[in-house]
Amino acid sequence: MRSVPKFAFIRVSLILVTMLSNATAQTRRQPVDLLVVGGTIVTMDQERRVIPDGGIAVSQGRIVAVGPRAEIERDYTSRQRINTAGKVITPGLINGHTHVPMVLFRGLADDLDLQEWLTKYIFPAEAKNVTEEFVRVGARLGLAEMIRGGTTTYCDMYYFEDAIADETAKAGVRGVLGETIIDFPVADNKTNAEGMAYVEKFVTRWKGHALIIPAIAPHAPYTVSEQHLKAVRAFADRTGAPIVTHVSETKKELDDSVKDKGASPVAYLDRIGFLNNRVIAAHVVWPQGSDIEILARRGVGVVHNPQSNMKLASGVAPVPKMMAENVLVGLGTDGAASNNDLNMWEEMDTVAKLHKVFSGDPKVISAQQAFELATIRGAAALHLEKDIGSLEKGKRADILVIDRDTLNQIPLYNVYSDLVYATKASDVETVIINGRIVMRNRRLLTLNETTIKAEARAFRDRIIKSLGTSAVP
Numbered sequence: 001m002r003s004v005p006k007f008a009f010i011r012v013s014l015i016l017v018t019m020l021s022n023a024t025a026q027t028r029r030q031p032v033d034l035l036v037v038g039g040t041i042v043t044m045d046q047e048r049r050v051i052p053d054g055g056i057a058v059s060q061g062r063i064v065a066v067g068p069r070a071e072i073e074r075d076y077t078s079r080q081r082i083n084t085a086g087k088v089i090t091p092g093l094i095n096g097h098t099h100v101p102m103v104l105f106r107g108l109a110d111d112l113d114l115q116e117w118l119t120k121y122i123f124p125a126e127a128k129n130v131t132e133e134f135v136r137v138g139a140r141l142g143l144a145e146m147i148r149g150g151t152t153t154y155c156d157m158y159y160f161e162d163a164i165a166d167e168t169a170k171a172g173v174r175g176v177l178g179e180t181i182i183d184f185p186v187a188d189n190k191t192n193a194e195g196m197a198y199v200e201k202f203v204t205r206w207k208g209h210a211l212i213i214p215a216i217a218p219h220a221p222y223t224v225s226e227q228h229l230k231a232v233r234a235f236a237d238r239t240g241a242p243i244v245t246h247v248s249e250t251k252k253e254l255d256d257s258v259k260d261k262g263a264s265p266v267a268y269l270d271r272i273g274f275l276n277n278r279v280i281a282a283h284v285v286w287p288q289g290s291d292i293e294i295l296a297r298r299g300v301g302v303v304h305n306p307q308s309n310m311k312l313a314s315g316v317a318p319v320p321k322m323m324a325e326n327v328l329v330g331l332g333t334d335g336a337a338s339n340n341d342l343n344m345w346e347e348m349d350t351v352a353k354l355h356k357v358f359s360g361d362p363k364v365i366s367a368q369q370a371f372e373l374a375t376i377r378g379a380a381a382l383h384l385e386k387d388i389g390s391l392e393k394g395k396r397a398d399i400l401v402i403d404r405d406t407l408n409q410i411p412l413y414n415v416y417s418d419l420v421y422a423t424k425a426s427d428v429e430t431v432i433i434n435g436r437i438v439m440r441n442r443r444l445l446t447l448n449e450t451t452i453k454a455e456a457r458a459f460r461d462r463i464i465k466s467l468g469t470s471a472v473p
């Protein structure tokens, strides 16, 4: 019998071993819900890793792994896959302060200071028009605008917040949503007692939802009494709900507070025991004395709204100083009536440039810091840094895919410079929130854009009629 040549036996064995090990690798690959593979991943993790040819595995709404594409493809498999080669992948943006239905008042009254704008136009327009239907139509328009612009989490304060929560959950967007508490009759509640009863029901209904964090939102220290502010704090302590409010927005607010209460708004709020690490304070344009130290010590989140503050000439918040003194600072658009859009790309660009020109120091806020304000720092300002703000294992899968092939982004040298100074909202191509794709290749998947536009336009006519044409400047 002729013996089988030795080399042939070795070859066959080698092939068998390779086949076997491939099969084991395949069976060892963990199945996940979604794979995002290829492209440059800007993680915003502790080390601020930027992964050139990266991949992300997502399962049950959370990130299971982030790393080089080859490793992700070796370890994970999924039927749902997005090929992101040549794109930039970032965490979703966080709009730390807005009043989403106010998109329906966009451009209604511009070029005024805060007091005149609020008392002559916004409060009367709200008194005559804000209904649950108004809030739903406005929320849908705002949500569509936010998704298109890559905002995956927003912090809101308005009326009928339960309806806003419903629209937000349907759109698949994450929200810290605060029902307004204010000491005069408003659209949904006529008294403080009614407001507190509403918020009790609202928080009970949404607590524990994957996307909605129900909050209580006392409008400001000058529109809510000390007694009512203390009740808000007690409610937040009991329910764990965050507190969303406006603090120290204008010089007038500061002066009135010093005159009436003998302290700045921040010092007053601290004196009455209101401030803690569940408070999210919008603006803080005029901190005095030890206010910044108080905000840092109490763990208060501060949301800076540069475009709204500029437009109403409210002043320039000392953001670089607050950041240097470890205040949790985030970034927001404020309502669209004072901005006039919900575009976080513009806000990032503005925050860097405003503080450069104001301080005379071009290094005072870098592009990377501006991007942090809209992502990981913004998450901390909302007290959500354990869940969102970066692309890391264990965090919620809120992910943007950004087209890198638009003229305004070519060529690319530094990814943060590109994101902050050159990227436009329209460059956002795909948006994933909590592991669900809500926009794919610039097509909204959870909202009907045609209907939204038509409904919003119909409201414009009703608003003009309600105010009388002479009221619209």
Ligand SMILES: [Zn+2]
Pocket: 097, 098, 099, 246, 282, 334, 335
């Ligand atoms: Zn506001």
